[in-house]
Amino acid sequence: MIDLHLHLDGSLPPELFFKLAAMEGVGLPAGDVDGLLPYLTAPRDCKSLNEFLEKFALPVSCLQSEETLFEAARGLAKELGREGLVYAEVRFAPQLHRQKGLTQRQAIQAVIRGLEKGREGTSLKTGLILCCMRGRDNREENLETAAQAAALLGAGVCGLDLAGAEALYPTRDFEELFCKARKENIPFTIHAGEADGPDSIRAALSFGARRIGHGVRVTEDKALLEEVIRKQVTLEMCVTSNLQTKAVREGREHPALWLLRQGAAVTINTDDMTVCKTTISEELKWLRSMGMTREEERKLWENALKGAFLPEEEKEALGREVRLRL
Ligand code: HPA
Ligand code: ZN
Numbered sequence: 001m002i003d004l005h006l007h008l009d010g011s012l013p014p015e016l017f018f019k020l021a022a023m024e025g026v027g028l029p030a031g032d033v034d035g036l037l038p039y040l041t042a043p044r045d046c047k048s049l050n051e052f053l054e055k056f057a058l059p060v061s062c063l064q065s066e067e068t069l070f071e072a073a074r075g076l077a078k079e080l081g082r083e084g085l086v087y088a089e090v091r092f093a094p095q096l097h098r099q100k101g102l103t104q105r106q107a108i109q110a111v112i113r114g115l116e117k118g119r120e121g122t123s124l125k126t127g128l129i130l131c132c133m134r135g136r137d138n139r140e141e142n143l144e145t146a147a148q149a150a151a152l153l154g155a156g157v158c159g160l161d162l163a164g165a166e167a168l169y170p171t172r173d174f175e176e177l178f179c180k181a182r183k184e185n186i187p188f189t190i191h192a193g194e195a196d197g198p199d200s201i202r203a204a205l206s207f208g209a210r211r212i213g214h215g216v217r218v219t220e221d222k223a224l225l226e227e228v229i230r231k232q233v234t235l236e237m238c239v240t241s242n243l244q245t246k247a248v249r250e251g252r253e254h255p256a257l258w259l260l261r262q263g264a265a266v267t268i269n270t271d272d273m274t275v276c277k278t279t280i281s282e283e284l285k286w287l288r289s290m291g292m293t294r295e296e297e298r299k300l301w302e303n304a305l306k307g308a309f310l311p312e313e314e315k316e317a318l319g320r321e322v323r324l325r326l
Contacts (some may be wrong), residue, residue: 001085001280002086002304003269003324005189005213005236007131008076008092008111009059014040016075020062023071029058040278042244049195050244055275064100066110073114080263081122083279086321089309090115091129091161094148104141104148112156127158127309129189132177134164140192142177145316150184158309160188161213162204165297167195178207187309189236193217194247198216198224211236211307214245218264219255229263234307238271240278240284257290260299272300298326 012020017040021028030036040059042052063069066235073090080088092111094104108130115126130149132142151162160176160181171192181188190204192211198221201212205227211234212218217234218225228235237256242248248255260266268283270276284297305319 001083001284002087002267002301002308003085003272004079004089004211004234004267004304005238005269005282005305006088006090007272008072008090009056009063009096010275011073011076011090011270012059012274013075013079015275016072017059017062020068020071023068024062024064026062033094038309040274042176042275046244047246049247052245052275053165059094059274060095061099063097064102066102066106069097069107069110070114070117076117077115077124077126078122080126080273081119081124083281084123085123085280086123087127087304087308087318087324089129089158091131091163093131093133094145095133097239104121108148108152112152112302115156117205123321128156129159129162129309130157131163132174134162134166134169134174136165136167136169139177139266142174143180146181146184146186149181149186153186154311160186162188162190163213164191164193166191166200170196171200173229175203175207178209183210189213189234194242194245197221201228202310205231212235214238214242214247216242216255219259225262225264232306234265234267234303235259236267236269236307238269238276239283241271242278244276251286252290257292257296260296265303265307266300267307268300287315301326
């Protein structure tokens with residue numbers, strides 16, 4: 001199994017919060033996992049991506065030092081290895097971890113070290129995607145994230161992303177940032193077509209995005225859908241997350257399987273294992289219950305391999321590993 005789209009802060013094992021909060025000197029709103037879960041997971045009646053994103057405040061407050069970032073990345077990689085993933089591209093936004101004075105570089109290096117440590121003794125390989133954030137006053141921080149991605153590409157970092165409130169800060173406003181990324185040859189993906197429509201996806205593709213985070217609203221525009229299929233743009237789809245953020249109203253309306261059958265390069269991912277209370281196995285189980293065949297499942301892994309931000313020779317080795325397990 002492969003997961004190309006999972007956020008570190010939204011995917012931490014809930015038990016780990018007690019250790020992280022103590023290390024960080026942060027008070028938690030509950031003393032046990034059951035009490036803590038409502039603060040970490042999106043509510044059943046979550047209304048929008050904006051409300052969903054509120055669930056990141058607590059994890060982010062517990063991840064403000066190299067030690068806690070290391071522990072978090074280690075804990076997540078260990079969990080992913082235990083679950084049987086062979087490859088995961090974990091992502092986080094280094095600029096959110098500077099409240100106590102860390103530089104972006106320090107935050108990134110701590111996460112890289114944590115991932116390396118956590119996957120020891122497992123079959124898991126990892127990459128790290130750095131998220132820039134949608135916002136009004138963080139142009140410099142985003143440019144710094146892109147500069148760090150350029151500096152550390154192939155040395156723990158594999159790509160760049162844009163996350164945050166898509167409906168409030170449209171994709172078209174980030175042209176300068178991704179123009180820079182493209183000049184530096186940094187592979188990138190952009191969250192688009194989740195809380196905003198086809199224009200957001202179109203903007204991301206015009207910047208040169210090779211992959212789209214979610215992209216569910218590609219179905220609203222026939223010409224765009226044809227382009228996404230023709231160019232085999234990787235769609236990083238996350239079903240449970242889409243239901244919570246109301247990008248899709250109901251499970252049976254989710255377009256993942258339909259898009260796969262139309263020939264789009266669909267992949268299945270978790271987005272946020274803790275906020276969404278899911279795992280990659282759960283996401284697959286749901287797709288199977290909707291009628292996904294074994295052949296279609298194989299296609300998902302082929303798509304994930306093709307879309308991975310990895311050099312070709314590493315993709316081939318990973319492909320052999322994946323096929324062995326099918
Ligand atoms: N969209 C945008 N930003 C995010 C998401 C998402 O689904 N999950 C975590 N950060
Ligand atoms: Zn995401």
